[in-house]
Amino acid sequence: MGVMVTAADVGDRTAAQVLLQRVAEAHHRQELVWADGGYTGSLVEHCLAALALVLQVVQRSNGQKGFVVLSRRWIVERANAWLMRTRRLARDYERRITSAEAMVSWSMILLMTRRPAQPHSRQA
Template sequence: MGGQSSSFTPGCDCLAHRFGNAADNGARRPRYPSDMTDAEWKVVRPLLPVPGWMRGRGGQPEAYCHRAILDAVRYLVDNGIKWRAMPADFPPWDRVYAFFRRWRDRGLIGEFHGRLRDRVRTRAGRDIEPTAAVIDSQSVTADAVVGSDSRGFDGGKLINGRKRHIVVDSLGLLLGVMVTAADVGDRTAAKVLLQRVTEAHHRLVLVWADGGYTGSLVKHCLAALALVLQIVKRSDDQKGFVVLPKRWIVERTNAWLMRTRRLARDYERRTNSAEAIVYWSMTLLMTRRLARQHPSPA
């Protein structure tokens, strides 16, 4: 069949194969570094959102293997390819993109990511809800497809593109992300992002930040969000690279994100797609960590 691959083996325990219309297709054989191992799939399978067609919300039962669809999105994020350049052994690119778009628009990627984060925190001996976090931003060059309405020039970093604002817990796991034009100030974005994060994580009481978040934001966080914003400053007499307390946590997360090539630049036409890619990047990290350190039983 055109566009199909012969790299399939019979049998798959995903919902699309068990209850949907994917029974005519076999299970795809993993072949790329971004593909989930069997140990990762055992972690992921029970955490996936239940499709709407299985909950009586209408829609056609899915015809493509969930594991293959997930591996396709992971491949795109990890390797930075174009949607239309999806390898032939994955489902058709437009079906993979439709899945990505559905999870983006309905908040399912955030739900899936949150379940993985809770599992990682539990395995690390932490409470599910964090009480402390770190905030930072990272400017990245935007591709030509990014319109002028969502891009800008960061005069400090001399970058024409977008800025990723992230809040992470003390393990470096993502609590929230917001993508803006690169000329949006850190304090302006932080007011919105911290509002979202505190609404989702009610036990959060302390956030560490760098000197770019000083000023009225400190009072705003305390008065409006009951949140202590603690500024970790670099000493004026320090020279060269210095690891600063707490701030290194979020810097490490930014480094994790830059390992996935789709995030080396901003290729997304819409900012919510750029945010979804960040969540997908973190799911790769967490599934690998869970499978490697604590293999899940069958």
């Protein structure tokens, strides 16, 4: 839906405001965004008020202990693993932000174009 690479000194919540603005402009029908616990606070209100997006923070409840697999969080981790299968993204080779963003987009396009070509195995 959107890719944004920033310098290390840019905070996640600050960058998220810019990225979510871009996504809202490009995808008018987008209504819901999932985020991890680092995006709580004023960003949730900003999304609803300024962008008409519901930002749903996915985190475990206070009473849970130990390792817990959160269904929506797993989707994000799976996508990150798919990106890391592209060796160039496993290291910081890019010198420009636009080049790094293009490599992320290229990796996801490569993944999506290979999927229809793979036969699905049917289990009885």
